Amino acid sequence: MNLLAIDSSTLRSALALSVEGRDGPLLAYPEAGPRHGRLLVPTIRGLLDRGGLEPGHLGAVAVGLGPGSFTGLRVGVTAAKVLAYAVGCPVVGLSSLEALARGVPAEELRVEVAVDAQRGDLFSASFRRDDPGGPLLRQGPDRIVPAGAWAESLPEGALVVCPTPEKLGAVLPGHARLVPGDRAGPDGAVLLEMAAEAIALGRFADPWSLEPTYLRRSAAEEKRDARAASRP
Template sequence: MSSIAVATPETLIAELTLQVRKTHSEQLMPHIASILAMAEITCDQLAAIAVSIGPGSFTGLRIGLATAKALAYALAIPILGVPTLAALAYSCPLPGVYLSPMLDAQKGNVYQAIFEWRDGELCEVMPARVVPFAQAKDEMKNLPQPTFIMGEAAVMYRQEINLPLLPHVIMPRAGSAAILAQKMLRDGVTHDVYSLEPLYIRRSEAEELWEKRQAQVFSQKDGNCL
């Protein structure tokens, strides 16, 4: 999925969201150029760059962040890293319920956080974590308010949660990230273009496999006397 937006403090000017099989590396820069052209905005009119920092697809996060960093550095403007789960919840200003954005973390696990709206502000009730979906589902049954599940899990587990699918609010949108970034910028929040990193939460499967293989190698060496 690829989503790009252009916004001012007053309005969302343009948004482009595609769910296609092509990778970010194939489409990201052409889409950025297209949306700026359609919005009739030039690069020198941009005041800041916002990027979703995860959790999510490791490769997608790295490509998106590298592109955002390059743009922010070249244009000498601030960069803001927007947590993906917070941006998801920000797209649904629904008081009186808990918002639980969830993204696929593979092997039956999800990235989950819980938010709620209080007096017009989005508040974090539970920070982002990796948890089996079955466990998250059981825990939400004991919460004091109804919980609305958003994100990929709402699609992946739709038979289990028995909720109507609302594609315009359950999937990540750059427009939500852009508007949340505007609030962050007004609050004085910016990030360092050199040190901003993706919010992975967990290690990649490649790292876990490498560590397992290294442990096997050392275990075999321990059994040999020199």
């Protein structure tokens, strides 16, 4: 199956294309920054060209649902939904935080993922392995927590994955081990692996109802509601 995977939940997007009959995936990481969403569609087109494919040759499209950047998620999820609908292929939703966790070395037993949620908060998820090399097990749902509370609950020995480690600032405890920022972004090969697992289990989504995992309303939406509530 020809499979395209997309994640634009952080300031560095990751795209990956698995071409049937070809060894190894084709990977692309558009330039990081607040405007990376504009590069997403041209990068998808470039990946398909490199693989010798037309959009209609895709067997499925997978996309990271977040949580993460509101704008990035809207761009990525919309692109995946439109593409899947246009070519008539299934779409699969993935946890962006789990994808970040699965990018760390397999010998790590405790993995904590933290993504900047603005306003002093973090999107967070916890994972563990019972043995080195064993499966990575989720320890509860994705959540949004104040950065200070997250730091206080950080277990000893855990490896922290944060795409923007500078955002953790002074809250990061001294015992924390941190993945370097340039290696803490989404990995295209991991996205393809997660997508293949979901497809094998038949976990397809409805393109019309698939939505990002925001966990809270955007700042713009909250300001709009506050203005509306203050009107006489």
